[in-house]
Amino acid sequence: MKKLLKMNTKLTLTIEEEVIQKAKEYAKNKNRSLSDIIENYLKMLTKEEKAKEEKKLSPVVKSLKGSFKMPKNMDYKNELRKRLEEKYS
Numbered sequence: 001m002k003k004l005l006k007m008n009t010k011l012t013l014t015i016e017e018e019v020i021q022k023a024k025e026y027a028k029n030k031n032r033s034l035s036d037i038i039e040n041y042l043k044m045l046t047k048e049e050k051a052k053e054e055k056k057l058s059p060v061v062k063s064l065k066g067s068f069k070m071p072k073n074m075d076y077k078n079e080l081r082k083r084l085e086e087k088y089s
Contacts, residue, residue, distance in 0.1 A: 015023075027034040057065065070076070 023034055023037070027037050030037070
């Protein structure tokens with residue numbers, strides 16, 4: 001199994017000064033760096049989004065996920081409607 005090398009990248013954010021000061025205090029009280037807190041918060045957010053996406057799929061659809069690639073400009077609902085019209089016409 002290949003181990004992925006994780007690389008840190010510097011990020012510049014524009015945030016209200018008061019928010020930054022409160023966040024720095026919070027981090028200090030928790031004995032953590034502000035970068036660590038923000039990184040973990042972003043990880044949590046992205047995991048929640050992925051979990052929401054996964055929950056929306058039925059088990060059958062989930063098992064098929066990734067088995068074929070659709071063109072990016074394909075209108076799924078339109079294709080489905082056309083196929084059903086052909087089938088039941």
